[in-house]
Amino acid sequence: MKLRDPRRRPVVSTLAVLAALLLIGLAAVLAQHAASERGWTGADSWLRAALAVLDDPRPSVWVLTGGIAAALLGLWFLVAAFLPARRSHLPVDGIGDLWVSPRAVEALASDAAERTPGVLHAASEMRRRRLKVKALLAPEHEAAVADILEAVGARLHGIAEVEIVVQAKEANR
Amino acid sequence: MTTPKADRPATAVIGLLLLAAGAAVVDWRWDLAGMWTRLDTGEVDAAVDAGWFPWVALAAAVALSAFALWWLLARLPRRADGRVALASSGSDRIDLDARSIVPRLRDDLERSAPVDRVTSRRSELRGGQLVQLRANVDPRADAASLVNAAGSLTEAVRTAFPDGEITVRVLVDEPRRERARRTPRVH
Structure with a gap:
């Protein structure tokens, strides 16, 4: 049976909480109107106050600001509703059902690069299938670039099929 | 947290309604489609003044808050039952x-x-x-x-x-x- 890939939580899941709270707010306005009209509370209806505003020839600054905010929020909701959940880990070939996060691959690559002779510091960044290793080399160790490529490739062999790019900078004496 | 199945359709519908409300206010201010000038607020006021309206508003408030609460609670994690039935022979069964x-x-x-x-x-x-x-x-x-x-x-x-x-x-x-x-x- 095919299992679903591990995925991040979709954006819509967070926005849905906001949408549910908005619904509760609307329900509160409707309930207050009913309570006010039936005389259960002495306060004036909020809904009537809002409807009275509709007779204005032009909306006030507050209504306009609220309207534009509502339109932007609605657009965000609509886009998020169709955004798929992103995959959180990369699959690894083998008999085990193993998945590795891109951050873990970066950490392994940085460690492999830092252990190469002549490298003072290394940091990695993964974008899609491209791993960029930025290394700070000790003076007169330009040849370490090839060693970094080899070390990172050997360390990641078997878990991540990525294109490795090394960007090296020589430290000042 | 789990992601309820209602998230996508319900968020899309609420998004559309918010977008429509925002567009109506923009049209009111700049009169782009002339929708607002044709709006007759008299009919809206008549509906709100009708005797049945407070009851309908109350029913809608109850229905909306029930749906919103269910929607919020549906994302709380639930404990999966741990029992798994192993292959059994004859009348014996092992969980x-x-x-x-x-x-x-x-x-x-x-x-x-x-x-x-x-x-x-x-x-x-x-x-x-x-x-x-x-x-x-x-x-x-x-x-x-x-x-x-x-x-x-x-x-x-x-x-x-x-x-x-x-x-x-x-x-x-x-x-x-x-x-x-x-x-x-x-x-």
Whole structure:
């Protein structure tokens, strides 16, 4: 049976909480109107106050600001509703059902690069299938670039099929 | 947290309504489509003044808040039942509680793979349970040891449960922050 890939939580899941709270707010306005009209509370209806505003020839600054905010929020909701959940880990070939996060691959690559002779510091960044290793080399160790490529490739062999790019900078004496 | 199935359709509908309300206000201000000038507020006021309106508003308030509360509560995590029926012979039947083997799987992974802080999550899968182990990698780890550890764990589970009652999946995350490391790193 095919299992679903591990995925991040979709954006819509967070926005849905906001949408549910908005619904509760609307329900509160409707309930207050009913309570006010039936005389259960002495306060004036909020809904009537809002409807009275509709007779204005032009909306006030507050209504306009609220309207534009509502339109932007609605657009965000609509886009998020169709955004798929992103995959959180990369699959690894083998008999085990193993998945590795891109951050873990970066950490392994940085460690492999830092252990190469002549490298003072290394940091990695993964974008899609491209791993960029930025290394700070000790003076007169330009040849370490090839060693970094080899070390990172050997360390990641078997878990991540990525294109490795090394960007090296020589430290000042 | 789980993601309820209602999230996408309900958020899309609410998004459309918000967008329509916002567009109406913009049209009111700049008179782009002339919609607002044709709006007769008299009919709206007549409906609100009608005797039935407060009851309809009350019913709508109850229905909306019930849906919103269900929607909020549906995302709270639920504990999956741990029982798994093993293959039975004749009238005998054996149920296994998957919860009993999860700590063992966590220990096995922590011992055999260069990882630490293994956590687990169980979820129901058609006819069985999926045990998802999640761990932080040791930055000194090499790929082969991770692959071998996950492979031997899967193999052991597959041997113990040949009919796939329990399936194991391993997720490897970035190392924990240096500050949280228990032993100092020595270069």
